[in-house]
Structures are given as structure tokens and as C-alpha cells.
Amino acid sequence: MTIEFKDSISIVLCGAAGQGIATVETLLTSALKKSGLHVFSTQEFMSRVRGGTNSTTIRVSTNRVQSFCERIDILVPFTREAVSHVKARLSSNSCIIGDKKLFQDNVDAQSCIMIDVNYESVAEEIGHRVYSNSVAVGVLAGILGAEREYITGLLTDRFQSKGEKIVSNNIDAVTRGYKLADEIKASDQLPSLPSFSTQPSVGSELFLSGRDAVAIGAIAGGCNYVTFYPMAPSTGVGAFLAKNRLEFGIVTDQTEDEISAINKAFGAWYAGARALVTTSGGGFALMTEGLSLAGITEMPIVIHLAQRPGPATGLPTKTEQGDLELALYSGHGDFPRVLYAPGTLKEAFSLTQQAFNVADRYQVPVIILTDHYFINTRYNLPSLDEEKTQVERYIIETEREYTRYQFTDDGVSPRGIPGKGEGFIRVDSHTHTQDSQITEDPIIRKNMVDKRFKKLELLRGSAIKPTLVGNPESEILIISWGSTFHNVNDAVLELRNKGYSVAYLHFSQVYPIPKSVEIYFKNAKKRIVVENNATGQFASLLNLEVGIQIDKQVLKYTGYPFSLEELVKELKKEVQ
Amino acid sequence: MVDTTDYDRDVEIHWCPGCGNYPALKLLKETLVEEDIAPKNAVIVTGIGQAGKFSHFIDGNMINGLHGRYLSNALAIKASNPKLQVFAISGDGCTFSEGGNHFLHTIRYNPSIVNIVHNNAVYGLTKGQASPTSELGVKTGVQTLGVYNTPFNPIAVAIAQNASFVARAFVGHVEQTKEVLKKAIAHHGYALIDLFSPCVSFNRINTYQWYRENTYYLEDDYSPFDQKEAIGRALERGKLPLGIFYINERPTYEENIQIYKNDSRPLWQRELSKEKLTSLINSFR
Numbered sequence: 001m002t003i004e005f006k007d008s009i010s011i012v013l014c015g016a017a018g019q020g021i022a023t024v025e026t027l028l029t030s031a032l033k034k035s036g037l038h039v040f041s042t043q044e045f046m047s048r049v050r051g052g053t054n055s056t057t058i059r060v061s062t063n064r065v066q067s068f069c070e071r072i073d074i075l076v077p078f079t080r081e082a083v084s085h086v087k088a089r090l091s092s093n094s095c096i097i098g099d100k101k102l103f104q105d106n107v108d109a110q111s112c113i114m115i116d117v118n119y120e121s122v123a124e125e126i127g128h129r130v131y132s133n134s135v136a137v138g139v140l141a142g143i144l145g146a147e148r149e150y151i152t153g154l155l156t157d158r159f160q161s162k163g164e165k166i167v168s169n170n171i172d173a174v175t176r177g178y179k180l181a182d183e184i185k186a187s188d189q190l191p192s193l194p195s196f197s198t199q200p201s202v203g204s205e206l207f208l209s210g211r212d213a214v215a216i217g218a219i220a221g222g223c224n225y226v227t228f229y230p231m232a233p234s235t236g237v238g239a240f241l242a243k244n245r246l247e248f249g250i251v252t253d254q255t256e257d258e259i260s261a262i263n264k265a266f267g268a269w270y271a272g273a274r275a276l277v278t279t280s281g282g283g284f285a286l287m288t289e290g291l292s293l294a295g296i297t298e299m300p301i302v303i304h305l306a307q308r309p310g311p312a313t314g315l316p317t318k319t320e321q322g323d324l325e326l327a328l329y330s331g332h333g334d335f336p337r338v339l340y341a342p343g344t345l346k347e348a349f350s351l352t353q354q355a356f357n358v359a360d361r362y363q364v365p366v367i368i369l370t371d372h373y374f375i376n377t378r379y380n381l382p383s384l385d386e387e388k389t390q391v392e393r394y395i396i397e398t399e400r401e402y403t404r405y406q407f408t409d410d411g412v413s414p415r416g417i418p419g420k421g422e423g424f425i426r427v428d429s430h431t432h433t434q435d436s437q438i439t440e441d442p443i444i445r446k447n448m449v450d451k452r453f454k455k456l457e458l459l460r461g462s463a464i465k466p467t468l469v470g471n472p473e474s475e476i477l478i479i480s481w482g483s484t485f486h487n488v489n490d491a492v493l494e495l496r497n498k499g500y501s502v503a504y505l506h507f508s509q510v511y512p513i514p515k516s517v518e519i520y521f522k523n524a525k526k527r528i529v530v531e532n533n534a535t536g537q538f539a540s541l542l543n544l545e546v547g548i549q550i551d552k553q554v555l556k557y558t559g560y561p562f563s564l565e566e567l568v569k570e571l572k573k574e575v576q
Numbered sequence: 577m578v579d580t581t582d583y584d585r586d587v588e589i590h591w592c593p594g595c596g597n598y599p600a601l602k603l604l605k606e607t608l609v610e611e612d613i614a615p616k617n618a619v620i621v622t623g624i625g626q627a628g629k630f631s632h633f634i635d636g637n638m639i640n641g642l643h644g645r646y647l648s649n650a651l652a653i654k655a656s657n658p659k660l661q662v663f664a665i666s667g668d669g670c671t672f673s674e675g676g677n678h679f680l681h682t683i684r685y686n687p688s689i690v691n692i693v694h695n696n697a698v699y700g701l702t703k704g705q706a707s708p709t710s711e712l713g714v715k716t717g718v719q720t721l722g723v724y725n726t727p728f729n730p731i732a733v734a735i736a737q738n739a740s741f742v743a744r745a746f747v748g749h750v751e752q753t754k755e756v757l758k759k760a761i762a763h764h765g766y767a768l769i770d771l772f773s774p775c776v777s778f779n780r781i782n783t784y785q786w787y788r789e790n791t792y793y794l795e796d797d798y799s800p801f802d803q804k805e806a807i808g809r810a811l812e813r814g815k816l817p818l819g820i821f822y823i824n825e826r827p828t829y830e831e832n833i834q835i836y837k838n839d840s841r842p843l844w845q846r847e848l849s850k851e852k853l854t855s856l857i858n859s860f861r
Contacts, residue, residue, distance in 0.1 A: 206860045220853055224843045225656060244856065249835045249846055251655050255648070256681035263645040263678075267621070267652030270639060271660065272844025275652075293642050384857055391848050417844055418619050418637040418653075418660055428632070428640045429624075437587055438632055438640075 003069075003494055003568060008061035009193050010071050011140060014086055015078025018050040020133040024076075025056045027137045027158075031150040032060050033207045033380050036198030040065045042377040044560065047232070047316040053085040060144055062196045066344075066379045066486040070563040073193060074143070075112070076136055077102050083109045093191050097139065097184070115189050122176050131173035138177015143185065145196055148178055205382050210374040210483075213345040214304055215240035216384065217352025218276050222391035223302070225251045225268040225275035227261040229283055232316050233372040234306035237278040258283035262290030262301070269300050270427060272395060272417035274356050278304040281323040282312065288330040291365055295335025297427045298405070298413065298452065300359035300366075304352070307371040309559050318559030319372035321482055321532040327367045328511055328541065334449065336456035338362075339511040341369040343467070343485025347508050348374070349384045351464075357392040362455050363415055369510070371532070373561040374483035398423025403435040407447065411454025460512040468520055470496060470503035476575050477524035479550070480531065481507040481538045484562060488530050491567035500575045510538060513545040521548050528552045528574050532561065578609050585635040596773030596784075597626060599747040600694060601633055604663075607757045613661055621650040623666035623675065625701050627694035627773070630665050644674025647682040647691065651829065654687045657842035658830040661761070662689040669699050672708040672728045679730075683737040683766060687829040690760045690767045693730065696775035697782050704778035714781065730770045732810035735803060735822045740765035742806070742822040746772040746787050752818070759820060765828050772818075794819035 011028075013021045025041055033039045040059040046052035057072075059065045070089045075096045077083050080103075083096065087108035096103055100116035103109040117139060123131035134155065141151055155170045184190060208216075215237045218226070228238040242252040251273070255261040258279055265275035279287065284305050294301040305327055309320035327339055338358055342348035348370065355366040398416035402423025406413045413434075418425045426436035431445045439445070469489055480488045485506050492504040505520050507513070521527060529539040529550045536553040543549060554570045556562055583605040591597050608618065615636030622631040624643035631638035637660075641649050650664035671679050671693045682691070698716075699705040706719045708728035715722050734742045741763040745753040753771070760767035772787050792815050800806060806822035830836060839846075 204861050206857065208860045212860065216853075216857060219848070219856065222848050224846065225652070227652075246834060247852060247856075248848070249839070249843070251833055251835065251843070253652075253655075256677050259645065260648040260678055260681070263642065263648035264652035264655075266641070267639070267649035268656045268843075270649070271619075271653040271656035272842065273652075273656040274843075289642060290645070293645075297639075386853055386857055387850070395844065419616065419657055419842065420844065422616065424615065424635065425619075425637045426631075427638065429642055430640065436638075438590075438629070 003565060005069070005071060005194075007063050007194055008059050008065050009073045009144065010069055011058040011060070011074045011076070012055055012072045012086055012089070013058070013076045013078070014053065014055040014082035016051045017045065017048055017054055019078045021054060021056055021078065024133050024137050025058065027151060027154050028140055028146070029058055029378065030154055030207065031141055031146040032144060033205070034150040034203050035146045036200050036203040037061065037144075037146070037196055038063060038065045038202060038380055039207065040067070040377070040379040042068055042373065042561075045317050053079065053081050055086060060196070062194075067490040067564050068377070068487055068561055070565050073191070074140070076140065080106070095191055113189065113191055115184055117180055117184070122180070123173055126169050126172050126176070131169055134170045134173035135177045135180070138174035139181050139184070141174070142178040142181020143190070145198075148174065202380060205380040206384065207378065207380045208345060209376065209378040210345060210348055210370055211236035211240060211376070213348035213384075214352050214368065214370060214375070217349040218302075218356070219244065219248055220349065220386050220389050221302075221353040221356030222274045223276045223356060224249055225253075225265065225273040226278065227253045227255050227264045227275065228278045229255055229258045229261055231280045231283045233308055233375045234278045234280045234283070234304060236375060237304055237306070241276070258286040259290065262287040262303075263293075265301055266290060266294060266299055270417065270425070272420065274360065276302050276304060278306070280306050280308050281310050281326060284323065284326065284330070289332070292331035292333055292335070293429050294365045295331055295333060295337070295452070296429055296431070298363040299427065300363050302355045302359050303365060303367045305367055305369050306375050307369060309557065315559040317372065319532060319561050320557060320559065321371055321484070321537070322534070322557070324369065324510060324533070324537040324541065327369060335452055336364050336459060337511070338364060338366045338459055339369060339509070340366065341482030341508055341510050342374070343482060343506050343508050345379065345381055346384060349386075350389065351508060353389045358459075360394045361392065362412060362459060364455060364459070369482055371483050395420060397421040398425070405432060405434045405436060405448070407434060407451060410458055411451045412458075456512060460514050463512055463514050464509040466505050466507045466517060466520065468503060468505050471501070472503060472520070473523050474503035475501040475525045476503070477521060477527050478502060478504045478571060479507070479527060479529045479542070481510050484530055484532060487562045487564055487567060490564050491571055494564070494568050495571060495575060502575055507538070510541065511545070513542070515546055517546055518548070526551045526574065528554060528571065530554045530562065530567065532556055578612050578614050580609050582615055583608055583634050583636060585633060587633060589633050590629055591626060592777045594776040595626065596696060596747045596775065597630065597694060599750060600771060600773055601630065603747070603750050603754050604692070604757070605634060607754050607761070610754075611758060611761055613761070617659070618661040618663065619653055620663045620665060621646045621653065623670035625667035625670045625699070626775075627665060627667035628670060644670050645678065646670065647675060647678040650689050651682055651685060651687045654689050655830060655833060657844065658688070658836055658840075659842060662687075664689050664691045666693065667700075668693060668695040668697065668707045668709045668730075672730055680733070680737060683734055683739040683768075685829040686740050686765045686826060688765055690757070690769070692769045692771055694773040695730070695770050696773050696779055698775050698779040700775045700778055711781070729810060730768070731821055732807055734768050735806045735810055738803065738824055739768055739822065740824050740826055741767035741820070743768065743820045744770045744772070744816070744818050746791055746818055747774070748784050748787055749818070752793070756820060763823070764825055791816045791818050793817070794821070
């Protein structure tokens with residue numbers, strides 16, 4: 001079954017680190033979006049600063065586009081290695097536009113349409129080969145129909161600080177690119193590509209990445225303290241907050257190690273701040289002792305865990321959903337926690353925002369699971385509805401007789417902070433009494449554990465419901481969690497359009513899960529879980545939490561995200 | 577005014593009779609009262625070990641956290657609310673072994689906190705193993721042929737790291753220790769007090785008597801502002817000097833993070849500006 005891409009074009013830029021692919025991507029996608037087209041882009045790169053082979057996939061459409069496809073309509077190679085790097089994605093409809101020296105003798109390029117454009121020689125005519133990226137932007141923008149004035153504006157913003165000459169040379173380069181695009185279009189070399197219609201309302205939509213959505217969500221949640229040790233793919237969130245720290249009054253701390261990061265976040269919450277820790281699996285592994293401390297002391301804590309393939313160093317700049325069980329079981333001892341896994345950019349914003357309120361209210365760790373793919377994927381959306389969010393604070397003003405761990409009906413003891421009221425805020429990592437004194441009394445011990453687990457039941461009761469797409473009576477139910485949402489959703493839609501009885505259920509809260517979700521599973525004759533990991537960690541969790549048996553797992557653990565085509569192919573085998 | 581009983585807590589104290597922690601607790605409480613620091617404005621952050629239990633036996637705000645991590649808790653409290661007086665207290669194992677990296681880096685950050693490290697050169701809570709400050713040759717149930725790892729020299733390390741206040745004291749000398757503590761409290765920046773505090777159960781060598789005989793005070797005309805000179809004194813291994821070795825006042829962490837420059841309110845008193853949030857979001861349009 002082939003998917004017909006009637007309304008979108010897929011462009012891939014491929015070259016070495018340091019060649020400026022990201023610059024081309026940023027300029028091109030921003031200009032296309034501003035021109036009123038829907039745009040999606042995602043980056044795949046190697047763990048090196050220079051060299052290697054990286055690629056960016058850009059999808060442009062008249063309709064909303066949010067998923068990753070393998071198909072390539074236009075490939076722009078920047079190195080000799082580029083064409084072979086993406087050879088599995090090329091077909092006789094793919095068009096390679098670039099310097100023919102880079103591909104004309106490459107066997108992998110032979111079935112493609114080849115158009116020779118030497119960006120570098122055009123750039124040299126302008127004055128320096130440094131302008132070749134701007135020539136490439138002009139060529140692609142011209143072919144796709146982005147308005148030149150947007151690019152001119154973007155270039156001016158970007159290069160203003162380097163002087164007028166640099167700005168005008170870049171603008172010249174783009175203009176030359178547009179001219180080349182006109183020549184290419186006139187020459188009839190291009191395959192037939194869908195023609196787009198632009199919508200002005202799209203031009204004023206937001207265009208952001210998973211990284212941006214998580215970081216803005218944190219700010220909207222009242223985050224005023226962030227700690228992290230740099231580690232791909234989580235660092236971007238810390239860097240975003242660092243950049244905005246003075247505007248929003250955020251203490252931004254690149255700590256000596258991850259152990260310090262979580263213990264600082266702990267100290268910050270103790271003193272009344274709203275702290276975020278951003279990390280990846282290896283760093284989170286070091287934090288688990290601190291997570292356990294938050295567990296026994298009932299300290300709120302918010303952790304953004306951006307997953308990448310492990311074990312150990314694994315694939316530092318690739319993607320995987322392999323740390324669900326780590327997040328779920330980390331930390332010695334029994335204590336409640338909440339795990340979110342946003343599927344859309346809007347959810348990444350709202351769940352990160354909400355994580356601060358939930359952590360503060362229930363005094364538990366809240367972990368937001370994203371991954372490399374999610375963090376580095378970008379698309380346009382109308383709004384984040386930030387006006388609907390509220391920073392909810394649950395800190396009380398204490399009386400002199402205040403005790404930190406007072407037993408209450410729901411297990412939540414009112415939380416005070418030093419300096420607000422007359423009480424003393426005493427917090428202890430040992431098993432403790434209601435007034436925080438060390439104790440080894442077995443009855444108090446049991447009551448304290450039970451008190452903490454009362455909160456898990458509250459959290460289970462107020463859990464975010466999964467999203468059901470399609471008819472609840474469908475014979476087949478596809479299930480996934482976190483970052484796979486758009487890719488699976490589009491694949492399921494494709495199957496439904498072909499007449500299959502398929503529905504899709506996506507979980508953005510993966511723990512705790514209420515028993516009531518059983519209802520979504522009851523009509524399905526076959527339940528298929530899709531996960532970006534090797535063992536089907538969420539399928540196991542569903543079985544443990546709700547007793548749901550999964551009939552089939554579609555798993556991928558190559559370090560790459562699921563593509564639309566691959567999901568359609570794999571799922572179709574299961575729905576026959 | 578702070579009352580002499582304000583820091584008293586009516587609980588059973590778990591230390592062994594004669595433990596150096598008793599005079600340490602008493603002199604800390606007395607100093608806090610004499611300096612008129614109200615318990616509600618102070619936070620005592622401790623780690624794990626016998627000294628880590630300190631916070632349980634004194635009233636007021638406290639965290640009794642994890643082994644080795646108390647300096648990270650303490651630094652963040654200060655950075656979240658610079659108005660609080662933060663005392664970070666633990667032992668030599670917690671600070672120099674389990675928390676060694678945090679010790680090195682807290683010195684670099686230079687938050688205005690007082691760090692008291694009870695140094696008894698032995699692991700008390702786990703019953704008598706060598707600590708990072710145990711002398712070469714000391715035999716224990718684990719180090720059966722004697723310690724062969726070079727002892728950690730906290731004073732020399734702190735001075736080499738350019739710590740902003742470095743002192744050594746001995747719990748047997750109450751008045752002198754209180755004076756050092758008062759100077760540490762008044763100091764603007766991170767203040768380390770390496771406090772000799774005998775373990776009467778597991779260290780039969782470094783007794784009260786031993787410390788009395790093997791220490792002396794830095795001279796009255798000793799100037800603590802020369803790093804090289806201070807390192808020299810820190811490396812003395814015959815009789816061990818007591819007093820303030822080194823002072824290097826410089827901007828603190830709370831000052832360097834800038835957010836209190838024009839607004840002294842602690843983080844908990846601040847509200848998110850919805851206008852700024854919307855404006856940030858709109859910059860992505």
C-alpha cells in the first residue's frame with residue numbers, strides 16, 4: 001500500500017555538521033510558514049561537532065503537517081556522502097538539486113531526477129562561498145513559493161550585527177537563488193509537485209520545537225529555578241531558560257553533576273522556589289537517590305527526562321522511548337510519582353505547565369518524558385492557550401505549632417516554607433514522625449508509607465485520560481504513548497481512509513493509569529502497541545496497571561523515529 | 577531578641593557519651609543566640625553520619641538530607657531566598673568522600689553559607705572504618721593493615737580552590753571556636769570551618785588530649801589574605817594550626833546570579849508576568 005502525498009512536499013537537506021544545514025532549515029521553514037504554508041521539520045544528526053552526515057527533513061503543505069515521512073521529493077546534498085546517506089528514502093520521483101559533482105557518479109542517485117545547481121560558484125560570484133547557504137535557501141524558497149520579503153527580513157535580523165555588507169550580500173544570494181528557481185521551473189526538469197495555496201492565518205501561527213514547548217511550559221508553570229548538567233537531548237531546555245532568565249527571574253544553574261542538579265532542585269523547592277531539572281537517561285540514573293529523597297520527604301520536584309537510546313552512552317544524538325521503566329522504578333523504596341509523556345507540542349506545553357502545579361499540590365516528583373525526536377521536531381500550531389493556564393501555589397503560611405508531616409484524610413500535609421509564617425520547616429530523609437523527628441517505630445513507619453500512597457490514589461483518580469481517535473467500536477485498537485502521537489495518528493488515519501476498522505488510543509499520562517481506561521479496550525478484537533523501544537515497556541505497564549493484554553507489539557529501536565510509511569506498512573500486516 | 581532556649585529541642589540525643597558533637601551543638605546554639613539569629617530566619621542543612629544528626633537536636637528550620645549532598649541543598653536554599661542564614665553541617669566522610677565533588681564546586685560558587693565539617697578522622701555511624709582524613713597507618717576493622725591512602729587535607733584543598741573563608745577549630749576550645757564561628761557568620765561568601773571533634777568510640781588516637789597536644793593557634797600577626805602563605809600553613813603536619821587560614825572576599829553566588837540585583841524578594845514572593853509570557857510566546861509567530 002503506497003501513501004499518496006497529494007498535498008505535501010518533502011525536502012531533505014543533507015550534509016556535514018558545521019556546513020550550516022540548520023541555518024538553511026531555519027530560514028526556509030520560517031519563511032514558508034510566514035508565507036502561509038504549514039511546515040514540519042525534524043533533524044537527525046551525529047554526535048560530532050564537525051563532519052559526519054546529518055539530515056533535516058522538511059515537509060510543506062497546504063494542510064496541517066505534523067508527522068515524519070521517509071519519502072523525499074527534493075534532496076539538497078551538501079557533501080558527496082549525502083545521497084548515499086538517505087538512499088533508502090529515494091525513488092524515481094525524487095529530485096536532487098545541487099552541485100552535480102557531489103552525486104552524478106553516485107550509483108544511488110541514478111534513478112533520481114538530477115538538477116545541477118552550483119550554489120557555491122554563485123556564492124563566489126557574490127564574493128564568498130559563505131553565501132552558498134543563502135543561495136540554496138533562495139532556490140528552495142523559489143521552488144516552493146515562499147515570499148522573498150520574509151527571507152529578506154529574516155536575513156536582516158540574523159546578520160545585522162555583522163554589518164550592512166553581509167546583509168546585502170546574503171540578500172543578493174537569496175535573490176540569485178530565486179532566479180535559479182525560476183530557471184529550473186521553466187526548464188521542466190522538476191517532477192510534478194503539488195501546488196500550494198497559502199492561508200494568511202497560518203502565517204501568524206506559532207512555529208516552535210518540542211524543546212521550546214517544554215521550556216515555555218515550564219515558565220508558564222512558574223518555574224524560577226532550573227538545574228542541569230549538559231546532556232543531549234535535554235540541554236536545549238536549560239539553555240532556553242538560561243537565555244530568558246533575567247526576563248523571568250529564573251536561577252539557572254549548570255551544576256557540577258546530575259546528583260547536585262537534583263539536590264539543588266530539592267533545596268530550591270524547600271525554600272519556596274519552583275524548580276525544574278532537565279536531563280537525559282544517563283543523567284537521570286545519577287539522580288535516582290535524590291528522587292528517593294523527594295519521595296520520603298514529600299518534596300515537590302519536576303524533572304524533564306529527554307530520552308535517547310541507551311544503555312550507557314548509547315546513541316547520544318538519536319531517539320528512543322527506552323527510559324519509561326527507568327522513570328517508573330527509579331529510586332530506592334516505595335513512593336508515588338507521576339509520569340507525563342506529551343504527544344503534541346501543545347501537550348508538551350500544557351503538561352509541563354501542569355507538572356509544577358501537580359508537584360506542588362501533591363508533593364510528589366513529576367517526570368515529563370520526551371525524547372530526541374520530540375525535542376528536535378518543529379511545526380506550526382495556532383496557539384498554546386497560555387491564558388487558560390494558572391500558576392497554582394499550595395504553600396501555606398505556618399503557625400508556631402506547625403508540623404510538616406501532619407496526618408490528613410487525603411495524605412497531603414500542608415506544606416510550609418522557611419520565612420513564611422511562624423512555624424519551623426523540618427524535613428528528614430529518615431522515616432520520621434509527624435513533626436519530622438527520626439523514628440524507628442513500626443506503626444509510625446507503616447502509617448507514613450500509607451499516608452504517601454494515599455496520594456497515589458488521588459493522582460490516579462485525577463489522571464489525564466488517554467486520547468481516543470476514531471470509532472470506539474473499531475475492531476482494531478492501536479495504542480502508543482509520548483512522542484509517537486502524530487506519526488501513529490497519521491498512519492492510522494491512512495488505514496481508516498483505506499477502509500480498515502481501526503481506532504487509535506494515545507497516552508500522555510503514563511503513570512499512574514486509572515483502572516477506568518479498560519473501557520477503551522473492551523471492543524477491540526486486536527490490540528497493538530507501537531513503541532520506540534526494544535521490549536514494549538508501555539505494553540508491560542498497561543498489563544501491570546490495568547490488566548490489559550496486548551496482542552501485538554510494533555517496536556523500533558534503531559535510534560530513529562517511526563516514519564509514516566513504515567507504520568502504515570507494519571500496521572497493515574496486523575490489520576488484514 | 578532571641579532567647580537562650582529558642583534553639584533547644586526536647587528530644588533524646590543519640591550520640592555516645594563524651595562525643596565531640598555535644599560541645600559542638602552547645603557552642604553553635606550559644607553562638608546563634610549571641611548573634612541574635614532568630615530560628616525562623618535560619619536553616620540548618622545536614623547530611624548523613626553522626627554529625628548529620630545535628631539538625632534533629634536543635635530547633636528551627638532544617639533539612640536532614642542525603643549522604644554527601646547537603647551542600648547542594650544548602651546552596652539552592654541560599655539562592656532561592658538570600659535572606660535566610662544557611663548553616664551546612666556534616667562530617668568528614670559526608671563532605672570530603674561522598675560529597676567531595678560538591679565540596680569542590682560549592683567553593684567555586686561561593687554562596688554565603690557557613691559550612692561546619694565535624695572532622696573526627698573516622699566513620700562513627702558505620703562503626704569505625706577509616707575516613708578520608710584518617711592518618712596513614714591507622715588500623716581499623718576494614719583497613720586491617722593500616723590506612724595507605726593519602727589523607728585528604730580539606731584546609732589545603734579549600735585554599736587551593738580559592739575558598740573565600742577557611743578556618744580550623746577544635747570543639748575542646750569553646751570560646752576560640754565561637755569566635756571563629758562568629759567571623760564565619762559575618763563573612764560575605766562561603767565559609768568553611770574544619771572542626772576537630774573527637775569520636776570517643778572509634779578513634780582512640782585523635783582524642784581530646786591528642787588535639788590539645790597537637791594543635792596551636794596561628795599567630796596574632798598572621799595575615800589570612802595571602803594564598804601561598806595560607807597553603808604553607810595548611811600543609812604543616814607536625815602540630816596542626818588552628819584559626820582562620822585564609823580570607824578572600826569576592827562576589828557571592830547570590831550576587832552573581834543577578835536576579836536579586838533590582839529585586840531583593842525571595843523567589844517564593846514573585847509572580848509570573850502573564851504579559852511577558854504571552855510576549856515570549858508571540859515571538860514564535
